[in-house]
Amino acid sequence: MSRSLVIAHDYLTQRGGAEKVVLAIARGFAGAPIQTTLYEPADTYPEFEQVEIRTTGLNRFGWLRRHHRYALPFLARSVSATTIDADVTLVSSSGWAHGFRTTGRKIVYCYSPARWLYQQDVYLGEHASWTTRAMLALLAPWLRHWDRRQAKTADAYIAVSRVVQQRIRDIYGIEAEIVHPPHSYSVTGERHMPRGASDELAASGFVLCVSRLLPYKNVGAIVDAFSDLPHQLVVVGAGPEEARLRGRAFKNVTFLKELSDAEMRWLYAHCDSVIAASYEDFGLSPIEAAAFGKPTVALRWGGFLDSIVEDVTGVYFDRPAPDAIAEAVLRCRGRSWSSDAIRAHAQTFSEEAFIAKLSSILAGVTMPGGRG
Structure with missing residues (x-):
């Protein structure tokens, strides 16, 4: 201009x-x-x-x-x-x-x-x-x-x-x-394994949650959901809820924060899916995940209705409650996804x-x- x-x-x-x-x-x-x-x-x-x-x-x-x-x-x-x-x-x-x-x-x-x-x-x-x-x-x-x-x-x-x-x-x-x-992540950029992650974690097919640790993000409900799931959860973020969430998490939950773009690219590339339970005005993580061809499990609310195409780029749950979240995670993992269709959706953002x-x-x- x-x-x-x-x-x-x-x-x-x-x-x-x-x-x-x-x-x-x-x-x-x-x-x-x-x-x-x-x-x-x-x-x-x-x-x-x-x-x-x-x-x-x-x-x-x-x-x-x-x-x-x-x-x-x-x-x-x-x-x-x-x-x-x-x-x-x-x-x-x-x-x-x-x-x-x-x-x-x-x-x-x-x-x-x-x-x-x-x-x-x-x-x-x-x-x-x-x-x-x-x-x-x-x-x-x-x-x-x-x-x-x-x-x-x-x-x-x-x-x-x-x-x-x-x-x-x-x-x-x-x-x-x-x-x-x-979304602002270059899929082709460098990828580095974050400290606290491991090849074993990548091989397990983990679910990724990227969120500030604030009450309305409902990360606690996600952490509680994984107490009844056999899968690994990686939470990336910081905030006033951090100590409380760490204290209630089971051994299958890993907390990371202050990561570089290269480390985030590694996580998006190696995760099976992304999860979000927040009352979000838009929410970038489903679009960032889509750029890597990964589906999202998200609360049917707010901005996620704009960023996710149901059964094409992700699945919804209707309540930010552990049982609803766990059911949606299992539903996501139990079906096949087209990475090409998911990536094509990301390109529109x-x-x-x-x-x-x-x-x-x-x-x-x-x-x-x-x-x-």
Whole structure:
């Protein structure tokens, strides 16, 4: 684009699907800086070191960079006090970055309106501390007002899936176009066995779960399901639920975290299938698995309805409960799959197609007489 463009994101302090999408956007709009609130290079993807990262004043506090959830009382004021000077700001947001002030057009790529404001029971789960619940109860009325006001400052909203499109309509009264996130793994890249894995694990035909360890991801239900299954489960991810999940897991469950792309490619290449039980707005792991020709076992909910073709690229279960999950795993393993059909599905979620759709929307909003 000939116009100046800045990418905005909530915070770069973890490794997850949203951060992968931001990297895809940065590759697609090469040279565009990223404005964020907090940036902790050691805790997110190393590729961000190749991009100009701009932060707010909160970034001075190392403790907040390492524990971004404790920054919640300060994030709204921090982004509201920051102005992005660019013709176009492409915002990657799940709750904060849409509040940055801009001098030009603002287009929001929305993973979901803030879960911690509008889906608190699902987001917090049953193990959240009383201090967390009390803080949210105190701040939520003001934050909901702030959140809805900031949503109205956007020239256009883009949703990652149909369920998020409906959520944006219900909460903000905004009609959003859908652009599915891309998968970003090169199937032909290097593959390295992760520490903690083994050739014996690969030979066993393990099931792979890639997820942040948060309550609404329902990884605990998956771990419990494998207590009654003879198969191996590999869980890749980190988060506040980690210690609790490790404590309840049987010997057939292996936990890994902070893996490189090469290590993730090894896991996708050697697993039999991928499993996901989360209340997901989209969920990239089924698409990443599909790129390697592997099926997915997933909860029939939300974004998985956009990313999985039933009985072609995966199977569903209807409840995030151990018995339902175990039954679906056995069903998946008991049938044959066409790797070619699964890979063909993954190709429709390419990074090139994703950037082309975003570019078209940006052009429509920013041209004279455009959608803005």
